[in-house]
Amino acid sequence: MTHAEFLNYVEHTHGAIAKAKPLGVKRYVQNHVIDAAFGVDADNAYAQSFHKDSITELFFEDAPGLIRTFSDPYTQQTVGPDARNFADLSEQLAQLMDELETASTATAPLPWKVMILLKKNPAMALDRFFDAWDAAHESITREQPGFQNALRRYVRSRYLPEGDKVTAYFGPNINVYEGASSLWFENEADFSFFRQYQRALFQKLAEDGVALTSASFFAYVKEVVIFDHCS
Template structure:
């Protein structure tokens, strides 16, 4: 399973609630009309977030994001079939002009792997961390350093380990760049996305301790672009699910 992850912000003149209402009920309906090769479509409606590093003006390139789109496909052929179809090209795609700021979009093709947690569950409180590497850092070094930093921080913070119910690490696939140009003329990339689920919103304090330590370790290792990294708290809204046994 592969997926496209796009962090979207609303167009000028639109409120956050107007944006969320539109993408769920109008844009989402366009996807349901003709799902093609799309296995699953999730909108993550952002209700809080933090961007960049302290006292760093460069973070404004990533700020702000109102929702995160996740489009899941069984394989590359199904993705290409969907993204090149006239329904996508003439209806679903152009509809973005009705709700999205098309400048500095963040979108990338990714694969994902589930991280083992102590107490698996179905927590309703979701957090997504977007990590951007420094330009001269090789992808494999970034991925390895990220995994090592996560393991070290999780070991140091047993409260976090007890609280998290599910964790997915998604890794950037450069071969998808031609497809993700669909999201706009100026695409930015996040090289890693960590999705975490907790039972309660109160677990945000536990998450924040983990997130701060993770960012500090990655920065110390010289792999993290802090200005381009951020996290969001989101409500997961499933628009479409055609996966077997779903």
């Protein structure tokens, strides 16, 4: 598949299959990747190939709804098997996360979104990773007024290890990113402020031994809402 063929299939064909029987999913968002970068500028030895086409977000009200959805015959026999028609199953990553919106000045949907996925340093305790990440974000935001003024909405999500039994649905040895954040802007030109922030964030987290920034990445995405039963 070309990237465009993939996006067309995942939105209109796979999206329609999921929409036909949402089960416990309250909101289903596809984030179609426009552009992305993996690793850090100083990592001259980096050799891993990388490409992601879309990042899916599924929202649930509670754990029973989540478990019911992934154990339902419709998911097991219809939604799941369709992934073979468009996805490289060997390159999937999945995690259960809780999210917190910590900043928002938006009064309407915003067209420009970036997602960051962070890989924790295995030697770092999970709670220490979360605290250090939040502190780095806050300090860098204060130090960069251009970024602070351009950022319209910020949501950060934290990995919940207890979800591994559910995400095992996607297959064995699924890759996990312990931190994820979504940032929204009004204008594409604001991405230059984001890039300054992202470089500073990755540098800070690497210097402090918090994250494996060579295995972390960000992606500029187009947010496509397949359905929203929360509003």
